[in-house]
Amino acid sequence: MQSLPKSVNNLINQFANLPGIGKKTAQRLAFHFLSSDVELSHSLSTALLDIKQKIKNCSTCHGITEEDPCKICSDKKRNSSLICVVENAYDIFVFEKTNSFSGIYHILGGALSPLDGIGPEDLNIDTLLDRVNEGMEVIIATNPSVEGETTALYLSNILGKKGASVTKLARGVPVCLLYTSPSPRD
Ligand code: ZN
Numbered sequence: 001m002q003s004l005p006k007s008v009n010n011l012i013n014q015f016a017n018l019p020g021i022g023k024k025t026a027q028r029l030a031f032h033f034l035s036s037d038v039e040l041s042h043s044l045s046t047a048l049l050d051i052k053q054k055i056k057n058c059s060t061c062h063g064i065t066e067e068d069p070c071k072i073c074s075d076k077k078r079n080s081s082l083i084c085v086v087e088n089a090y091d092i093f094v095f096e097k098t099n100s101f102s103g104i105y106h107i108l109g110g111a112l113s114p115l116d117g118i119g120p121e122d123l124n125i126d127t128l129l130d131r132v133n134e135g136m137e138v139i140i141a142t143n144p145s146v147e148g149e150t151t152a153l154y155l156s157n158i159l160g161k162k163g164a165s166v167t168k169l170a171r172g173v174p175v176c177l178l179y180t181s182p183s184p185r186d
Contacts (some may be wrong), residue, residue: 008034060131061106062124064089072096072104079103084139084169085128085155087111087148089139103139106131111147112154118147120154128155134163141169 004012008030015026024152032058033041057063058070065071072078072092080101086092108123139160142148156166 060127061105062089062109062127063092063105077102081136082139083128083132083136084141086141087143087151095141103137108142111142111145111151113147113150123151123180125155125158129158129162132159132162132164136164138164138166139169140166 009046011030011033012023012026012044015021015029016023021029033044047159054066055064056066056068058065058068058073060069063072067074078094079102084095084103084108085106085108086095086185087108087110089107092107095101095105106124106128108122108125108128110118112118112120112123138155140152140155142152142155152168156168
């Protein structure tokens with residue numbers, strides 16, 4: 001909008017670039033900050049910088065954490081012979097919300113996509129193979145996309161050869177219905 005000061009237009013454009021935020025919402029947000037105390041702008045900018053400065057990847061599961069290893073990997077109450085393989089850190093957040101999965105996770109950092117030049121060496125597959133041993137149970141919970149299915153098939157083969165029991169999770173089925181913890185975590 002040409003009638004708005006440059007800095008306001010800039011903020012609207014920044015918001016509009018975020019996923020799920022259209023131009024109108026971006027404008028509403030910008031005007032909300034304009035009419036709010038400066039503390040709101042401060043706390044938002046601090047929170048945005050914090051996640052870039054404090055968050056690192058867990059060296060075991062590749063999840064996001066402030067301490068390495070992450071809380072899940074260092075939780076002795078979790079079943080370390082049950083690994084759920086997901087594409088991204090956000091997937092863990094979704095699973096953990098059910099509060100019923102008692103195993104641990106491994107984040108691939110994406111999915112195999114030959115068309116985009118993403119091969120096994122571009123994902124956290126080596127570290128997954130290091131963690132999986134004979135007799136362990138692996139749940140593959142990649143996304144229900146062509147890439148996710150390709151990745152699941154690839155992993156099923158190589159993990160099966162290591163003697164692991166591999167299950168492909170049907171997405172949309174709450175994980176708690178399939179894998180309930182013998183004694184619910186507190
Ligand atoms: Zn971890």
